[in-house]
Amino acid sequence: MTNDLLGRHRAVLPDWLALYYEEPLEITHGEGRHVWDARGNRYLDFFGGILTTMTAHALPEVTKAVSEQAGRIIHSSTLYLNRPMVELAERIAQLSGIPDARVFFTTSGTEANDTALLLATAYRRSNTILAMRNSYHGRSFSAVGITGNSGWSPTSLSPLQTLYVHGGVRTRGPFASLSDDAFIAACVDDLKDLLGHTRPPAALIAEPVQGVGGFTAPPDGLYAAFREVLHERGILWIADEVQTGWGRTGEHFWGWQAHGRNGPPDIMTFAKGIGNGMSIGGVVARSEIMNCLDSNSISTFGGTQITMAAGLANLTYLLEHDLQGNARRVGGLLIERLRAVAAHVPAVREVRGRGLMIGIEITKPGTDEADPQTAAAVLEAAREGGLLIGKGGGHDTSALRVAPPLSLNVAEAEEGAAILENALRSIP
Known part of the structure; x- marks a missing residue:
């Protein structure tokens, strides 16, 4: 069979x-x-x-929520008010740590990162993106264009200009032999040098722990140090929490919190675990960033009632236990x-x-x-x-x-x- x-x-x-x-x-x-x-x-x-x-x-809590929601209504699109979507958005906005947060739901991490790139480039009016070597951010045309792992990036064509930064892998590369503090300092110097040779980028996108890259990570504090450099220049920080979110790393609820001395990211993406198998992804951003788009948009399947019911039940179980x-x-x-x-x-x-x-x-x-x-x-x-x-x-x-x-x-x-x-x- x-x-x-x-x-x-x-x-x-x-x-x-x-x-x-x-x-x-x-x-x-x-x-x-x-x-x-x-x-x-x-x-x-x-x-x-x-x-x-x-x-x-x-x-049982998730399967019951899905079954009960399926018996009422499965889908209506974002053109109509959706109580489970609002309720889950409220909880994620509060948990994100991002002030005055807005949440947009998608169907996958790929789509979430694609949306984050759209927001960042529109807000900053730049198509240049900083990304980490050994990174992975999804399989869409824009996401593979910022993926720093050749095994998962099938084309060099891209709507974005991508510049790759050192630091996502602690034990390989030219700075591997340095102490943690010296490693961070060297990566920051490399970032500053890179920025001196290019037009201002829209954002840095980074996984706090690189997933497809083999669960590699920099020393705690690297992205906080990067954030200081980026903030001075108005460059946004996108934290890709598709694999690190919801407490998986144990020490923190979000992976960015290991690098959080300068506050939360400007934009955060999530997916995977929140639906416990149901197709949920999303973006959290400050309202001024999320609301920067000057045209209409909807999502046919993002935030559909049945996936939101699963997400609410799953998140409740995770927090209560x-x-x-x-x-x-x-x-x-x-x-x-x-x-x-x-x-x-x-x-x-x-x-x-x-x-x-x-x-x-x-x-x-x-x-x-x-x-x-x-x-x-x-x-x-x-x-x-x-x-x-x-x-x-x-x-x-x-x-x-x-x-x-x-x-x-x-x-x-x-x-x-x-x-x-x-x-x-x-x-x-």
Whole structure:
């Protein structure tokens, strides 16, 4: 049955639509932190549909909210007042930390970042964007044009002029050998030098922790230091919180808060986990920025009632059960366990991350050379052991990505770590 579905998939879908595993899985159902495939195999899910099943599979509070809303009305568009959309916007505006915030809902993180770029370039009347090396911001024409990862940017054509800045990867590049303070100072000097050679950009867009890039991050405070330079020149800061938002990093509700001494970003984008699988993305910005557009706009599917009902139920559950605190506690235990394992596996260059957002970088032993074949082998071995994880990285996809639902408990963390240990130790 699965082989038949794979053949049908290949016959009608694009060749570039990636599938995990030599024998791709058909996931049929899930519960809590587990999913099952079409053959009845049960897996501990440490990837959550790319960090999207944020609380749990089949969370009763969310499924009940979706079912009840579907029984009333599913969709009406933004041309009509929409109570669930207003209620969720009110909560996100308050949680964002952005003063006098306005919220616009989209259907994905790609569309959210696309909207943020539209707002920034219109507000600043500039089509120049600063972006980070090793970054990823989506698959639209404008988003791939600011993505600093060649594996995910299929064209160099773009409506924007993009300039790439140092700093998103702490342990690679020309500043890797410096102390954290010296690293930040060098990156700031590089930014200042870059700005001296170009027309004023509209904005810097940055992921506080780079997701597709392999869960890499700069030292805390880098973006605060960047913000000082940008603010002096009127350049906006867009924080891409598509993967880091909603408490996943444990220490903070938003990733930008690790760099927040100069206040919140001017624009923030979000998606993935807030819908727990439903298609929700969005942009939060100061009212003067959000309201700068001088033409009409709507969203047919952004903010539809059924997705907003899911988002409200999911956010309520997350806050009432302190899943941010759980991510900090259980994630801290998990990362230390994985670091202890990695110390005995020469192919592991680094275990990095915070909360339940952990990257394991695989290289050829004794070198910094990426080893995507071995990373893929570990991915397969983990699956054989009953664990689903992800992969990424800016150096030929050689980082494993571990990002379970935020309700993960200690026993499940230990179980997943044991499976990963066996998978890593299977490396020849």
